[in-house]
Amino acid sequence: MDVLENTLWVLLAISSLLLIGLVLIHRGRGGGITDMFGGGLASGIQSSAVGERNLTRITWGVAIFWALVVVLLGLISRFG
Template identity: 55%
Template sequence: MAVLQTALLVLLAITSVLLILLILLHKGRGGGVADMFGGGVTSTMSSSGVAERNLNRITIVLGLIWVVVIIILGLFTRFGWA
């Protein structure tokens, strides 16, 4: 079980970094931190709707994987399967 727990921890680290990067790639919707760091300039440029939808889908899937890994690691901790 220790090998599985280590693999899940590595997967958690990878998905965490990828989620941070993908969330930062999203187009600012106006207001908030996006405008503070120049997001207002990029939001006026026309971007592909398909690319934004694909970015949303990838982010959602990675978020679900991240949540499942967290739950499984919590079960390992709770029931002492390590």
């Protein structure tokens, strides 16, 4: 059970950092972090509506994965 819990903690840390990065890459609605640094990486990804849509889907996928890991860690700490 310790191995599973440690693995989930590592996955939580990685998915948290990935989720933060993905949210910061999104197109700002006026003056966001990406605009402050001149677009950078986001300008190539967001050049089309398809790129923005795919970025949104990836962000939602990572967010759902993050929430699932949090729930699993909660269940392990409660019943484990």
